[in-house]
Each structure stands twice: as C-alpha cells, then as structure tokens.
Amino acid sequence: MFDLQTMRDQLAAHYDLAPNPELAEKMSAEYARMNRVVTPFDWARHAPYVDAILRLKKERNAVILAHNYMTPEIYHGVSDVVGDSLQLAMEATRVKADVIVQCGVHFMAETSKILSPEKTVLIPDVEAGCSLAESITAEGIAQMRAKYPGAPVVSYVNTTAEVKAASDICCTSSNAAQIVAALEEDTIIMTPDQYLAQNIAREVPQKNIVWWEGSCIVHEQYTPQDLRDFREWNPGTRLIAHPECPPDVVEEADFSGSTAGIIKYVTDEKPEKAMLITECSMASNIADSLPEVDFIGPCNMCPYMKKITLEKILWSLHTMSEEVVVDLEVAEKARVAVQRMLDLSKKLGI
Ligand code: SF4
Known part of the structure; x- marks a missing residue:
C-alpha cells in the first residue's frame, strides 16, 4: 500500500x-x-x-x-x-x-x-x-484441461504470468477471432473472459468454444437496455462496444472492436456523434485528434x-520502483504462449 x-x-x-x-x-x-x-x-x-x-x-x-x-x-x-x-x-x-x-x-x-x-x-x-486477471489461476487452467481433454487453451493477455505459462497461446481482443479460427482443434478453451469468449464464438461458429467464467468489472456493467436508452436519449449516435461487454450488448451496438479497433473505426468513419461503450478515458484520449466527432458519455471508470x-x-x-519481477521458469513458459500469439498475428497479417 x-x-x-x-x-x-x-x-x-x-x-x-x-x-x-x-x-x-x-x-x-x-x-x-x-x-x-x-x-x-x-x-x-x-x-x-x-x-x-x-x-x-x-x-x-x-x-x-x-x-x-x-x-x-x-x-x-x-x-x-x-x-x-x-x-x-x-x-x-x-x-x-x-x-x-x-x-x-x-x-x-x-x-x-x-x-x-x-x-x-x-x-x-x-x-x-x-x-479478469484475478479470476483465474494455473489451477483453473488445469481444471479446464481436465474437463476438455486435448482442447488447446487460449488465454487472454489479461492474465498473470503464471496463467500464461499454463496456456498454449495468448490472445487479445484485437486478434482473438483470428487466433481461434487458425487453431487446428475443433474445441477451444478460452480464458478468463466469458464475454469475450461468447462474442468470439459467434464470430467463429465453426469452433466449439468453451470458457472460464471471468468478467471485466467495467464492461459487464453495460446492459442492452442501457444502449437502447442511449439511442433514444440521443438519436443518431453511433454506439461502439468493446468485446468484453456481454454479447447482447455487443449485438445492440453498431460496431464492436478492441480499443485499437475502436480508434480505427472512429477515425475511418468519422461519425457525427459517437458513444464508446468501454472505459471512460478512451473517448477523452481520442477526442482531440477527431474534432469533427462529438463524443457523448457514458463514463464507467476502471478503478485499477x-x-x-x-x-x-x-x-x-x-x-525506480516498483520493479516487476517474474520467476524465470514461469517467464520462459509464458513467453512461449505470448510469442506464439505474436508470431501467429504476424503470419495472419493482424
Ligand atoms: S478495464 Fe480494468 S478490469 Fe476491465 S479488463 Fe481492463 S484492466 Fe481489467
């Protein structure tokens, strides 16, 4: 403290x-x-x-x-x-x-x-x-492997080094759909974000995706009714949701993407009014470079x-504090999972 x-x-x-x-x-x-x-x-x-x-x-x-x-x-x-x-x-x-x-x-x-x-x-x-990172441990990964033998574990980067080390490959919200689609196996374990996994399952229907029950405390707060209320309150606003939101929220939005995907979408599309269904600072950070877009609330802050x-x-x-230290053996195994993601992303041109 x-x-x-x-x-x-x-x-x-x-x-x-x-x-x-x-x-x-x-x-x-x-x-x-x-x-x-x-x-x-x-x-x-x-x-x-x-x-x-x-x-x-x-x-x-x-x-x-x-x-x-x-x-x-x-x-x-x-x-x-x-x-x-x-x-x-x-x-x-x-x-x-x-x-x-x-x-x-x-x-x-x-x-x-x-x-x-x-x-x-x-x-x-x-x-x-x-x-999300606090919702799962290496023991949780072992439980999922025991439940779904032979299924590869794709862990979101929002995990500890220990969990990455116990996984086969990592993903982010930018590349999750492509990574999952590129794996050979039909059944894929995704951890720890249940909503990201459910959103990816809809994007990649050829795979049987099973998931851990973690969630992001910022994105899980949004409901489809919130989005319907936002639309009624300010008609014509483009609603853009992060895929850590529940699937019924993503379905209600006009576009869903990672934070990088959101920036690209708003930069390319330049909607007159946009509402980012994600963490509060995102809209503030891109507002100056996009003066033609009117960013309208909401504001769910990530306390972390x-x-x-x-x-x-x-x-x-x-x-020169706090220095981050990762056990060498854990780091080596985690590096393999992260590097696989980076190599596959490069190969897929993401
Ligand atoms: S917004 Fe905060 S709680 Fe949610 S995934 Fe990011 S760091 Fe974790």
Whole structure:
C-alpha cells in the first residue's frame, strides 16, 4: 500500500510541483494535444509533473508505454507509446531503452517483462490489478484441461504470468477471432473472459468454444437496455462496444472492436456523434485528434487503471520502483504462449 503522504513529502523535497501557469504556458505544445478535454487550470497543475517526468525519463533512459485507458494527461503528456494490450506487448519487444514504465495494469507490466527480460520494468502502482486477471489461476487452467481433454487453451493477455505459462497461446481482443479460427482443434478453451469468449464464438461458429467464467468489472456493467436508452436519449449516435461487454450488448451496438479497433473505426468513419461503450478515458484520449466527432458519455471508470497517476509515475522514476519481477521458469513458459500469439498475428497479417 502506498504511503501517499511520505511520497508527496519526498517528491516536494526534490521537485517544484506547485501549480505553475507560466510553465503550463511554455508547455503549450504538449497541452495542444489534450486541450479539448483538459482545462487550462488542470493543465497548470499537471505541467510541473509532466515536465519533471519528461526530464527524468531522459536521465533514466526510460520509455513510458501507456494503455488507451490512461487519463489524457498521461496518455498525451508523458507517454512514448500508446495502444491496446497487443500494441504495447509488441512495442515492449522493440524499444531500445533500459527502462520501461508501464502505465497500465499489472498483467501488462508482466507481459513487458516476459518479452523484455533484460530491461527494468516498472509499474507506478503495484496494486493496479484487473478483475479478469484475478479470476483465474494455473489451477483453473488445469481444471479446464481436465474437463476438455486435448482442447488447446487460449488465454487472454489479461492474465498473470503464471496463467500464461499454463496456456498454449495468448490472445487479445484485437486478434482473438483470428487466433481461434487458425487453431487446428475443433474445441477451444478460452480464458478468463466469458464475454469475450461468447462474442468470439459467434464470430467463429465453426469452433466449439468453451470458457472460464471471468468478467471485466467495467464492461459487464453495460446492459442492452442501457444502449437502447442511449439511442433514444440521443438519436443518431453511433454506439461502439468493446468485446468484453456481454454479447447482447455487443449485438445492440453498431460496431464492436478492441480499443485499437475502436480508434480505427472512429477515425475511418468519422461519425457525427459517437458513444464508446468501454472505459471512460478512451473517448477523452481520442477526442482531440477527431474534432469533427462529438463524443457523448457514458463514463464507467476502471478503478485499477485509475490507480496510475502522474504523481505515481514521477515517484516510480524517481525511486525506480516498483520493479516487476517474474520467476524465470514461469517467464520462459509464458513467453512461449505470448510469442506464439505474436508470431501467429504476424503470419495472419493482424
Ligand atoms: S478495464 Fe476491465 S479488463 Fe481492463 S484492466 Fe480494468 S478490469 Fe481489467
């Protein structure tokens, strides 16, 4: 557990972090990337942190990989690479820096460490978990294998290293349908997201997909009636759902895709009004690059993703903590499952 006061006292001793309108003005290029969604008053609060993080990043030869669900001041202010889980996993293998600061949840930092064992991987809050990753263990995978002998296990990247190590191949919401379709076996075990598995089962009807009963606490909150109510409240709005939503929600939407798929869809289609049925920060992060699209609520926040803040990123780089460590044997086995996914994605041109 973070001792916030100690952290703040120590940061204050090393950095001038008071709101600073002059510095905010000087950093207008950074602000221009988020000025539709961050007020100038908030930017004056964020600018000293952003400035300190950018300097420290150079000193430590660090890069910041940020998930699409980070808040705009992180996403636009300090990150080097942004993306969904697949994009961040692939980028972790390419970056030249000595240090990766993973702005996302713990399984993402573990994935970076698995793929880049020689690098120091930091997570700004070690308690940034995930309801999906916490829903299953290696013992759960063994139970599924016993129930469906011979069926390969496809685990979503939202799993711990231990679970990845017990799986045959990983997938993300960007590539799950293609990965499942490309496997030889007819029966496929998908873990841990029951809704992603059910949505993929509809996309790949030639396979018998069986699933674990995990779910994402953000996406499972949406109901088909919510979407019908949204449509009635604001007619003409394009409803775009993440495939971690239940299938009847996805069916009610106009489009479903991973966060990267959502960005591509909105960028290509440029609907006049769009509602993203996913985590709250997603719309804020893409609003500035798509001024012609009016993004309308809703706002379901992921409490795990929101544990990552500018203050904790600065602390992480200042103290070089929390370092993510994965047992070498587990990492080796998990790497095989993640690498199979990356190789197959490449082969399939995803
Ligand atoms: S949004 Fe859902 S799947 Fe993503 S980290 Fe949060 S709980 Fe996990």
